[in-house]
Amino acid sequence: AQSVTQLDSQVPVFEEAPVELRCNYSSSVSVYLFWYVQYPNQGLQLLLKYLSGSTLVKGINGFEAEFNKSQTSFHLRKPSVHISDTAEYFCAVSSPWAAGNKLTFGGGTRVLVKP
Amino acid sequence: DAGVIQSPRHEVTEMGQEVTLRCKPISGHDYLFWYRQTMMRGLELLIYFNNNVPIDDSGMPEDRFSAKMPNASFSTLKIQPSEPRDSAVYFCASTVGGSMEKLFFGSGTQLSVL
Numbered sequence: 001a002q003s004v005t006q007l008d009s010q011v012p013v014f015e016e017a018p019v020e021l022r023c024n025y026s027s028s029v030s031v032y033l034f035w036y037v038q039y040p041n042q043g044l045q046l047l048l049k050y051l052s053g054s055t056l057v058k059g060i061n062g063f064e065a066e067f068n069k070s071q072t073s074f075h076l077r078k079p080s081v082h083i084s085d086t087a088e089y090f091c092a093v094s095s096p097w098a099a100g101n102k103l104t105f106g107g108g109t110r111v112l113v114k115p
Numbered sequence: 116d117a118g119v120i121q122s123p124r125h126e127v128t129e130m131g132q133e134v135t136l137r138c139k140p141i142s143g144h145d146y147l148f149w150y151r152q153t154m155m156r157g158l159e160l161l162i163y164f165n166n167n168v169p170i171d172d173s174g175m176p177e178d179r180f181s182a183k184m185p186n187a188s189f190s191t192l193k194i195q196p197s198e199p200r201d202s203a204v205y206f207c208a209s210t211v212g213g214s215m216e217k218l219f220f221g222s223g224t225q226l227s228v229l
Contacts, residue, residue, distance in 0.1 A: 032216060043206060043220040051216060090158065094215035102171070103148075103215045103216075105158040 002027040004093050004106035013081055021109045022028045022074040023091030033074040034092040034103070035065055044090065050074060061085070086113045119221035121207050125168040133195040138226045139188055140209030144219075149182055149192050152223070158206075164190065165213070175177045197228045 007022040023030060032051050036044040048059025055067040065076045074091060093105040122138040128134055139145045148163040162172040167184040173184070179198070184190040194201050204225050210218040 023162075034215070041225075043222040046218075047219075049216050092215075096215070102160055102163070102220060104160075107157045 002031065002093050002095055002104050004091050004104055006091050006106035006109050007030045008029075008106065008109050009046060010112065012114060014085055014114050018109060019081050019085075020077050021089050021091075021111070023037045023073065023074045023076065025072050025091070025093045027093060027095055029095045031093045031095050033065075033067060033095070035038050035063070035074070036057065036092060036105075037061075038090065038108075040087070047076070047089070048050065048053075051096045061076045081111070081113050083113050083115060085111060087111060119207055119209050119219050121205075121221035121224050122223060124222065125225045125227075127229065128197055128229050130198055131196045132228075133193065134197045134201075134226060134228070136192040136205050136207075138190045138192070138207030138221060140190070141219055142188070144211045145187070146163070146213050147184060147190050147212045148208040148218070149190070150208065150220075151225075152204040152206060153173070156214035161192070161205075181184075194226075196227075199228045200229050202226055 003026045005024045013019045015083045035047040037047050038044050038079045043078050046064050048057050050057045050067045058064045066083050067074050088108045088110050090108050122137045145166050149161040150158050152158050159192045162182045164172045164184045204223045206220050206223045208218050208220045
């Protein structure tokens with residue numbers, strides 16, 4: 001079984017400030033890791049993914065995340081946020097080598113960017 | 116491609132009524148997933164299909180929920196009878212070959228059961 005924990009349910013941040021969203025996962029097998037963004041009244045959009053290789057992954061809209069296997073973490077960062085980054089962010093994990101590969105989501109982190 | 120298409124976008128109904136949510140996956144995708152999003156429980160996988168066959172329905176809350184995929188381009192999620200606690204956003208997603216890294220979501224159906 002696999003699980004994902006997003007440690008912060010809400011993160012207020014001022015415009016042009018950096019932001020970090022924390023994500024920890026648990027799995028008995030190797031995993032793929034994902035960050036999705038959900039803008040108000042919209043579906044989920046993939047921000048970035050880690051499948052293998054370099055542990056620093058760059059995604060769309062200036063976001064990046066770092067995979068840390070020893071700490072089972074996949075924290076998302078952006079050095080300078082915009083008002084348009086106000087959204088909910090979901091960390092997710094899948095186990096492609098497990099039977100019945102599925103995507104398991106964390107509880108989400110709401111980011112509110114203030115002017 | 117138009118992406119994953121869900122309808123209706125919003126549905127308001129009264130307790131006890133039947134509700135049918137619809138999904139058209141991306142052409143060529145052979146996996147289809149139904150998720151439910153609530154404040155209390157976050158995003159939950161309800162059921163998924165491979166080549167129109169239900170593979171895992173362990174997330175379906177109870178017998179009031181049923182899902183079908185009569186062909187590769189259409190799936191329905193039905194709630195009968197609906198209850199206020201079913202109020203949520205229901206998402207459909209599709210991918211090819213079971214690859215989660217190529218999963219695409221629809222815009223969701225906001226369901227309100229009064």
